[in-house]
Amino acid sequence: MVFAERQIRAALTVLALSGLTLTTLQGTAGATAASAATASATAEPSPVASIERSTARALARSLAEPTWHKQVANAALAAEEVDLLPLTARSAAKSARDFRSTLVEAERDIAAAKGLGATDVGSLLQVRLAGKPVSESALTKTSPLVASAPADDDAGVVIAYDTAGNAHELSARKAPERPVYVIGVDGQEALAAGLEVIDKELAAKGLGTLSAAETTRSAAGTAGTAPAGSTGSAASTGFWTTRIKSISVADLKEPWFKGDAELFTLVTGFGTDGKVRVDTVTMPYVDDEDTTYYPGQILVNWSNYKYNLADAVLMEDDGDTNYSSLAKALAAALLTITDQGAYIPLVNAIIDAMPASWWSDDPDYVDSFYTLARETTGSRTGASANARMTVERYYVSAL
Template sequence: MLAGRQLRAALTGLALGALTLTTLQGTATAATDTPVATSTHTARTSPVASIEAATARALARSLAEPAWQRQMAEAAVANKDVDLLALTAKSGAKRVKDFRTTLAEAEADVAEAKGLGKGAPSLLRVSLAGQKVTESALATTAPLVASAPADDDAKTIVAYDSAGKAHELDAAKTPDRPVYLVGVDGQKALAAGLKVVDEELAAKGIGTPATDEAHALSTADSGFWTTRIQSISVGDVQEPWFKGDAEIFTLVTGFGTDGKVRVDTVTMPYLDDENTTYYPNQILVNWSNYKYNLADAVIMEDDGDTNYSSLAKALAAVLLTITDQGAYIPLVDAIIDAMPTSWWTDDPDYVDSFYTLARETTGTRAGAAANARMTVDRYYVSAL
């Protein structure tokens, strides 16, 4: 995920280097002791990171069960990300059942922290990091278990072994032994979160489904024009080894056909690597939804603690104060102003913004923060 930033064009990342692992202060510490500091400066409080850390400690203890350790090794080698809740359902060991109870509570806490409400999908995952290893070797290695700290600039990461002892890993260097990383499935959380945003904004009358449905019927016979992303690249998507892929989304804003401000959410799951050009041929703006031939786009990223319900409420509180004056009004600044200061740390990070995209806009555009660059064309979606 993109490193935390505060509306700046020049962004920084951690350089990956050689492999290093040290034991905390030369002596392993019990997991029940005070957690090891993950940075030389004051760490930011992160509800989701705290849940992930507690889950990592519980998972580490559960791996003292040999059969479960082998099961985990098999799953981790075979899959990039392992659904912990689903995997624990396949084991009958008491230690695993106890862990599953803890895990179920953690899942509920994550859903609440991210504002996803009831019915959220299982989100906690485990992946294998560090030195590559075979399944048979992994089953007998007893890897450490860690989670990503809230602070992208953390110097160290706390990991736990099956005896409940804490170890300190260098955050800037990939470890020289296998490490299980516990985290949230970002793409699942993003999909569920943007659904919450859409529903809550619709409830406030911002781009309501009823309006969309009626307008869709009126354009069904004729088709509609769109702005399509032919290619896009984003600078500084580099992440330290303990972070997963970026979860990028875009808020497209303008005035709907009813004259009210509307927000359309667009996911960009392919945007993972920095300075890499992607060719998604993805529709960014459906112009049949807008009154004017101008719209704005704000590219953001979920960096962990995004509470989507709070995001929707913050957006609505600001956007509902803006009325149609008979001419297009750029809305990028209103969206940025809606974000609390704390959200520019490890919450929905600002990536870049594109002001006044026109229906006739084609060619390559650089974002206002010079961090994103995209080439767009006009694309007509014909009726069936």
């Protein structure tokens, strides 16, 4: 198990930023040389990180106009995360209109870089305020800095820009003493669209259907105790599921300045046709580590599976995942696995299908649960001892 853990962590590198602090910038920004700041970042930024960085610099320049800066400040203080496209659309400031033209192009590039080009997805780029709490007056009087997440997992600094476009180094150790705007991708919007891409790709390859998401939604109907003599098949009387009563994660491997986590699960097993099946399950309610959530969410619909066993791999999207490429890689790896007449755990096949070279900011491996059975109930700890969930058998009755 130790070897497996090392293999997983080598394949899915964790973004090792524990925080953000301003080293040379306290109060008014004291510029460091742009070349030195750039040199401390990686030479090969990922596509998404590169777009975020250029957007951050463009936004920083636009904030030189006081009226627009005040509008951004008010929005950032009123909400944890602010969609930039609607915000620019509501502003009459010239710098906001100029920035919007850059933003529209960046939105298209982000969607393409994440493999969402053909998907109906809303605006993806957001801004949020990092640092200690501050009043509106103090925020608008402070010379603004705009940062984005570094592309390098091992970066010791974060690059931020001032209104002149100059680069500044922010230490990656603790929260800054002054406010900093942070540009990032709307993780929940991107994840929802990305899992739809994965579902469609896998379904086209015969490795699943869209029924997993539909099952979760439909489970709000009549559910409870199965009728006497029920076999658990997807008959007209309903079907058996495994439902999550509670779940907690010790380490979400998510830097605080990136906002809430975007957790999702790949549930795998052999479908009723004997082929490998993958169902995606999103967990938008899991925001913080060391917090127990009680979702009552369906994890496995057993009527979709041939055997009485399935695996679950929990992952967290750090923002740079290309979902189209991920789906194709999963399909290529899993199509080579055939039904041998007995259940085969599929966790390792999923992990091996995701080379770290695809991302600078990898989708983090959170934990995995091997061989969940239809009869499994009670508390289970993941193979990496990072996630813990309590599950129950749950019967969904036909309407």
